[in-house]
Amino acid sequence: MAERTLPAPGPGRAVLVTGGAGFIGSHLSDGLVALGHRVVVLDDLSSGDLRRITQEVRFVKGDVRDAGLDALLREERVDTVFHLAAQVDVRKSVADPVFDAEVNVLGTIRVAVAAAAAGVRQVVFASSGGAIYGDPIGEKADEDHPLHPCSAYGAAKLAGEKYLEALRPEDGYALTVLRFANVYGPRQDGTGEAGVIGIWMNRLLGGEDAVINGDGSQTRDFVHVSDVVRALQSAFQGRIAGTFNVGTGVETRISTLYRLVATACGSGREPRHAAAKPGEQRRSVLDPTRMVEVLGVHDPVELSHGLNATAEWFRLHRAGQGLGNR
Numbered sequence: 001m002a003e004r005t006l007p008a009p010g011p012g013r014a015v016l017v018t019g020g021a022g023f024i025g026s027h028l029s030d031g032l033v034a035l036g037h038r039v040v041v042l043d044d045l046s047s048g049d050l051r052r053i054t055q056e057v058r059f060v061k062g063d064v065r066d067a068g069l070d071a072l073l074r075e076e077r078v079d080t081v082f083h084l085a086a087q088v089d090v091r092k093s094v095a096d097p098v099f100d101a102e103v104n105v106l107g108t109i110r111v112a113v114a115a116a117a118a119g120v121r122q123v124v125f126a127s128s129g130g131a132i133y134g135d136p137i138g139e140k141a142d143e144d145h146p147l148h149p150c151s152a153y154g155a156a157k158l159a160g161e162k163y164l165e166a167l168r169p170e171d172g173y174a175l176t177v178l179r180f181a182n183v184y185g186p187r188q189d190g191t192g193e194a195g196v197i198g199i200w201m202n203r204l205l206g207g208e209d210a211v212i213n214g215d216g217s218q219t220r221d222f223v224h225v226s227d228v229v230r231a232l233q234s235a236f237q238g239r240i241a242g243t244f245n246v247g248t249g250v251e252t253r254i255s256t257l258y259r260l261v262a263t264a265c266g267s268g269r270e271p272r273h274a275a276a277k278p279g280e281q282r283r284s285v286l287d288p289t290r291m292v293e294v295l296g297v298h299d300p301v302e303l304s305h306g307l308n309a310t311a312e313w314f315r316l317h318r319a320g321q322g323l324g325n326r
């Protein structure tokens with residue numbers, strides 16, 4: 001459950017964003033800089049891009065699995081670690097579960113050990129609601145929903161949560177686990193859990209067909225990246241520990257999503273259908289009540305508005321014309 005401790009952060013201390021050159025991490029870094037925090041980004045650039053990072057952050061190219069993390073945390077007097085670095089491709093996790101676990105389990109263990117050793121005050125972990133609950137029993141999955149990860153990625157995220165908890169010293173870092181729904185918005189690419197939006201937008205804006213795997217009746221909960229950043233910042237600024245879903249509670253069929261994306265792109269193309277991906281979840285929708293009540297994240301961006309703004313960004317930036325800040 002949620003609990004509040006000290007206000008964040010102490011003077012002169014930095015915040016570290018692992019995976020800060022990625023889609024969500026770069027938006028988070030921007031938000032933290034705007035709030036006046038000193039931000040350090042650690043990213044190996046395996047899927048991240050330096051063009052997403054503002055000049056105001058210190059960028060360190062490195063791998064969360066490396067032992068040097070402890071030294072970086074001490075050198076920068078890091079108050080809070082936002083651990084977002086991950087292998088994020090669910091299909092890749094199925095094809096190569098060992099690599100997925102190396103990054104997502106061993107990398108998270110490294111973060112936990114280093115944060116404990118360096119006296120970090122809070123760790124905020126990017127977990128996944130969609131990947132760890134499995135198909136929801138009942139209407140929506142709340143944080144107490146049974147855990148049935150159906151991919152190596154989901155199993156690794158769940159293991160990450162548990163390691164961060166188990167390795168937390170008594171009186172050690174406050175631990176905040178945020179279980180994101182399918183996150184979309186500007187700067188996304190085609191790999192994350194809402195990657196289909198980026199793939200479709202690139203294709204439709206380029207005058208090409210887009211593909212729905214299966215009949216389109218499968219459902220997801222699409223949350224705009226600005227709402228995810230609000231949840232991350234609220235957990236940090238209030239030093240709020242606990243486990244929270246970060247979603248909208250709105251269940252959207254993939255066929256409906258396609259129509260909204262096509263409209264946002266000004267495209268009248270019908271989707272092509274391909275075979276359903278084996279093992280894919282039928283339904284996913286998170287109950288965001290705790291996020292609303294405790295983190296104070298109200299009024300999520302409505303999907304069609306968020307998609308219109310995202311399509312606008314893709315119009316300007318698609319085909320490698322730059323990803324964000326630079």
Ligand SMILES: NC(=O)c1ccc[n+]([C@@H]2O[C@H](COP(=O)([O-])OP(=O)(O)OC[C@H]3O[C@@H](n4cnc5c(N)ncnc54)[C@H](O)[C@@H]3O)[C@@H](O)[C@H]2O)c1
Nearest residue numbers: 019021022023024044046047048063064085086183192193
């Ligand atoms: N996008 C979503 O829909 C979604 C949903 C649920 C959870 N999440 C989680 O949110 C986090 C951010 O996801 P994203 O969509 O921004 O993905 P992303 O791929 O854009 O960002 C991940 C970043 O981590 C970096 N990285 C990967 N391995 C690394 C390593 N070993 N050391 C250092 N850096 C490394 C990559 O270069 C990249 O910049 C991830 O932990 C992901 O699992 C995302």
